[in-house]
Amino acid sequence: xxxxxxxxxxxxxxxxxxxxxxxxxxxxxxxxxxxxxxxxxxxxxxxxxxxxxxxxxxxxxxxxxxxxxxxxxxxxxxxxxxxxxxxxxxxxxxxxxxxxxxxxxxxxxxxxxxxxxxxxxxxxxxxxxxxxxxxxxxxxxxxxxxxxxxxxxxxxxxxxxxxxxxxxxxxxxxxxxxxxxxxxxxxxxxxxxxxxxxxxxxxxxxxxxxxxxxxxxxxxxxxxxxxxxxxxxxxxxxxxxxxxxxxxxxxxxxxxxxxxxxxxxxxxxxxxxxxxxxxxx
Numbered sequence: 001x002x003x004x005x006x007x008x009x010x011x012x013x014x015x016x017x018x019x020x021x022x023x024x025x026x027x028x029x030x031x032x033x034x035x036x037x038x039x040x041x042x043x044x045x046x047x048x049x050x051x052x053x054x055x056x057x058x059x060x061x062x063x064x065x066x067x068x069x070x071x072x073x074x075x076x077x078x079x080x081x082x083x084x085x086x087x088x089x090x091x092x093x094x095x096x097x098x099x100x101x102x103x104x105x106x107x108x109x110x111x112x113x114x115x116x117x118x119x120x121x122x123x124x125x126x127x128x129x130x131x132x133x134x135x136x137x138x139x140x141x142x143x144x145x146x147x148x149x150x151x152x153x154x155x156x157x158x159x160x161x162x163x164x165x166x167x168x169x170x171x172x173x174x175x176x177x178x179x180x181x182x183x184x185x186x187x188x189x190x191x192x193x194x195x196x197x198x199x200x201x202x203x204x205x206x207x208x209x210x211x212x213x214x215x216x217x218x219x220x221x222x223x224x225x226x227x228x229x230x231x232x233x234x235x236x237x238x239x240x241x242x243x244x245x246x247x248x249x250x251x252x253x254x255x256x257x258x259x260x261x262x263x264x265x266x267x268x269x270x271x272x273x274x275x276x277x278x279x280x281x
Contacts, residue, residue, distance in 0.1 A: 194268030
């Protein structure tokens with residue numbers, strides 16, 4: 001293919017008529033084509049562990065239930081034929097159970113359900129969560145000996161919960177008579193409603209507001225650091241440590257609320273207590 005650029009004889013004329021704009025556009029395109037630095041994402045699990053990754057989905061990806069269900073249907077896998085109230089802002093994961101009656105299925109969830117290490121027992125369902133956090137940082141600093149004083153501005157803070165509800169799922173729904181299948185649907189819906197209350201606690205906008213406010217109030221930091229030319233790294237590391245303290249404090253509060261809700265409702269066995277719990281929040 002022939003180039004549309006002018007040959008050497010007409011180059012001077014081309015530059016006289018197009019030169020300034022052409023050169024500016026060319027320089028701009030070269031600047032814009034520079035590879036952008038990789039963006040890092042950080043997550044805090046339920047224990048407050050900070051995970052840094054370049055994957056916006058974190059250390060693993062999960063599939064929303066309706067995609068999973070459609071894939072199973074495409075593969076010809078028998079469906080449960082039960083209707084559950086799933087949320088669009090929550091991921092769902094499943095463990096298989098089998099039985100010929102509701103009683104057998106409940107026994108299966110007792111032996112196969114997710115293990116609660118704190119209480120040393122299994123439950124039929126579990127809400128697993130972590131928080132994703134990202135922010136922009138501007139700063140300046142001055143040094144006096146080994147003491148560094150930094151003026152910082154933490155902004156564009158994005159704080160988001162990443163929640164997965166783990167539920168039992170029939171591995172062979174054809175084993176159940178229709179009336180037992182209806183009882184199973186009611187059973188799973190009850191435990192799902194309890195887990196969605198845990199989701200309600202985790203997604204309380206008050207926590208997001210307090211965390212964002214706590215991080216944005218980080219304005220001035222003083223710390224000791226050797227004059228080794230790595231002050232920028234030291235400032236960022238100190239800001240990250242202060243941010244982690246803010247997040248850890250709220251993780252502690254959220255865990256206490258989740259534990260209190262389980263205590264009040266006896267892990268969902270006393271659903272009549274849920275309204276009283278949320279009224280007191």
